[in-house]
Amino acid sequence: MEAQASTLESLDRITRNKLDDLEAKNLRRRLSTTDRLGGIDVLRDGRRLISFCCNDYLNLSQHPDVKRAAIDATRVYGTGAGASRLVTGNHSLYRELEAALARLKGSEDACVFGSGYLTNLGVIPSLVGEGDLVVLDELSHACIHAGAALSRARVECFRHNETEHVESILAAWRGAHRRALIVTDGVFSMDGDLAPVPKLAGIAERFDAWLMTDDAHGIGVVGGGRGSTFAHGSPAHVPLQMGTLSKAVGSYGGYLCASKPVVDLIRTRARPFVYSTGLPPSAVAASIAALELIERDAETVARPLAKARRFTAHLDLPEAQSCIVPILVGEAERALEASRVLEERGYLVTAIRPPTVPAGTARLRFTFTASHRDDDVDRVAEIVRTEIFSGGCRPGS
Numbered sequence: 290m291e292a293q294a295s296t297l298e299s300l301d302r303i304t305r306n307k308l309d310d311l312e313a314k315n316l317r318r319r320l321s322t323t324d325r326l327g328g329i330d331v332l333r334d335g336r337r338l339i340s341f342c343c344n345d346y347l348n349l350s351q352h353p354d355v356k357r358a359a360i361d362a363t364r365v366y367g368t369g370a371g372a373s374r375l376v377t378g379n380h381s382l383y384r385e386l387e388a389a390l391a392r393l394k395g396s397e398d399a400c401v402f403g404s405g406y407l408t409n410l411g412v413i414p415s416l417v418g419e420g421d422l423v424v425l426d427e428l429s430h431a432c433i434h435a436g437a438a439l440s441r442a443r444v445e446c447f448r449h450n451e452t453e454h455v456e457s458i459l460a461a462w463r464g465a466h467r468r469a470l471i472v473t474d475g476v477f478s479m480d481g482d483l484a485p486v487p488k489l490a491g492i493a494e495r496f497d498a499w500l501m502t503d504d505a506h507g508i509g510v511v512g513g514g515r516g517s518t519f520a521h522g523s524p525a526h527v528p529l530q531m532g533t534l535s536k537a538v539g540s541y542g543g544y545l546c547a548s549k550p551v552v553d554l555i556r557t558r559a560r561p562f563v564y565s566t567g568l569p570p571s572a573v574a575a576s577i578a579a580l581e582l583i584e585r586d587a588e589t590v591a592r593p594l595a596k597a598r599r600f601t602a603h604l605d606l607p608e609a610q611s612c613i614v615p616i617l618v619g620e621a622e623r624a625l626e627a628s629r630v631l632e633e634r635g636y637l638v639t640a641i642r643p644p645t646v647p648a649g650t651a652r653l654r655f656t657f658t659a660s661h662r663d664d665d666v667d668r669v670a671e672i673v674r675t676e677i678f679s680g681g682c683r684p685g686s
């Protein structure tokens with residue numbers, strides 16, 4: 290008993306030291322209870338704020354048709370899937386959702402996972418392993434880096450969106466490896482810019498590599514709602530399009546859209562698919578209803594990007610390419626302070642700090658949704674101009 294007590298004590302002591310260290314660097318993170326109030330308004334610490342940091346770009350999580358679909362599915366199928374999809378968790382809504390995703394993305398088939406994070410952890414190690422090469426944009430989402438590390442392939446990162454660097458890495462390393470996979474965000478989650486997808490597709494073809502894009506922030510927003518593959522004129526050749534159902538789709542889950550053999554292999558081999566329980570029927574039904582709205586309502590799909598462009602025009606920034614607009618402020622402490630200034634004025638824009646973004650590039654990350662009113666966009670831009678830029682920081686990215 291005594292040995293046990295002292296183990297616990299040292300566990301707490303070590304974790305407390307780590308927390309103190311993070312606190313000293315302004316890198317400790319804390320949860321705030323935030324209740325969404327039906328649209329872009331949220332309730333936090335008893336205050337009503339207008340949120341500019343939610344990824345529910347089309348506000349579909351609050352849409353009556355989407356909510357009804359989730360409630361109806363719960364009535365029919367219950368609250369949980371009960372087992373992994375390969376056992377008894379594959380309720381009949383899955384087939385409908387996977388067909389809708391494949392249709393939207395122009396792929397032969399699709400496979401739905403528990404989340405976007407799990408999709409990248411599952412897909413990358415199913416396709417490449419020891420003796421293979423993975424080439425990543427350095428700013429790719431954390432779960433792409435995690436999936437690549439899990440695969441045990443050789444991982445090389447290229448400078449953000451620099452296709453010449455991709456070519457030089459492949460020229461140096463491709464020959465010594467059996468297979469090669471290039472992975473990038475289609476829309477960068479913390480910068481809001483687009484990957485040069487058609488160029489990367491050309492490079493992939495030339496070097497006999499496979500191209501995979503993470504379209505977490507593309508689906509429902511760019512390319513007419515079909516994502517970054519469709520945002521550059523004629524559709525690019527992207528054999529592996531993954532993404533999430535938790536952002537513009539307003540629900541939960543992740544997906545891979547690919548050819549039939551690829552999807553069949555993933556369903557057989559991807560560990561987070563095989564060893565994790567299926568999604569609740571309500572989440573799957575909500576995604577189906579949301580995708581129907583995305584396919585049908587081009588006007589709503591176009592709105593978040595238009596709001597983001599209104600904001601960048603107001604501030605004389607480069608025109609927004611997606612509905613994410615970062616304002617770089619440098620050190621973590623400054624980002625926290627800028628976020629506090631906005632919160633005092635009634636706007637919620639969380640500070641994004643390392644390790645989510647590289648050191649020295651802490652920022653405010655604004656996201657725009659179909660429901661933001663033009664006058665709120667103008668007002669928040671004006672606060673940034675007068676109170677945040679005037680503090681000496683200039684926009685980056």
Ligand SMILES: *Cc1c(COP(=O)(O)O)cnc(C)c1O
Nearest residue numbers: 404405406430478503505533535
């Ligand atoms: C949010 C995000 C994910 C993770 O998706 P979840 O469904 O939330 O797990 C993956 N990739 C990118 C680029 C993201 O922004």
